[in-house]
Amino acid sequence: MNSYDPLFHSGWVEFNKAYWGLDAEVLEFGPKKGTSWELKTVKYTNKKGQLVIPPRNPHIPVEFSSSSNKPSSYNRRKRLAIQEMASYYAERKVKGGVNLSPVVNDVRPFQWCGMEASPRYTYHIDIHEYSSRMDSSVLNKARKAEKLGYSCCVTEDYTSVHECLMGPEQRKGFDHSVSVEGLKLLSELMGEKFVCFIAVDNCGRPAGSWVRIYEPNGLALAWSAGVKTSALKDGVNNLLGKYALDYFASKNCQVFDFVGANIPPVAEMKEAWGGDLVCYYTVRHQSIRNIARTAYLLAKQYLKK
16 A cells, blocks of 8 residues: 555654654554455554654544445445454553544544544645635735745755744744754655745745645645744745645645644634645543533533523
8 A cells, every 4th residue: 555644654653753752553454354455554652552643743644445446345344444443442542632634534433432533624735726726815925925025945954944933932832842953853764755845035034934744646744834923924824835835736746734724713824725624533532521521511502402
């Protein structure tokens, strides 16, 4: 099975092991007899042996393949595959919640195993069609940045990249959690599939950066981004986005995952790019606290009627 998701890249897995101190293993599930279907994923565990999602990972990658695309066969086999994965999770300790790839679009098997599954959302952009689907305001802001003298390029100047990432950290109290050394390590482990874009002003000073990972012919993923406060209203983020999507198109990537659209202002910004709203799920074990919260919400709805 050829990997579509860059989160399967051996360098990415190695980074998660080395940087966060985790163990990792590629898991493959299949039928007891034959090779009619296959599900592949990556298992991360902490020092206590608990299943976890590493920091700064948008989801746990999952890929599924079937020897038949006939809906009746495909749907049944995928359900069986997800049941195998769900049983594996249900039988082990899971720390907090684990985000699963949007490939897992059926979470009934997890619920049947007594686990909780909560929906979350992201936007998937068709890289080769994005310019015809996005709102005109996106391109207008990118043009504004160009008129102000900003330009973009791919860079290995990780100090300048990190300097730009500090912008939202200082404004919003957000922590990207990865140092300059961490960026260098990712570059060493992933090679060209780890890419940093930087926008500079007409004096060559860094103004904003996008850090992304991708799989040629497959998926490109948002990871880290930051614009300096001084350039925040100049359209720099839009210019970076346009430049990055054109770059991924040159690598024949098919989809750009904006990674998350669960906060109102973030959702509003990302939806303007014209992507498809995509649901993915966080799975976790049932807890007394979660059960009580669910009961409270149900009772509150009932009392309103």
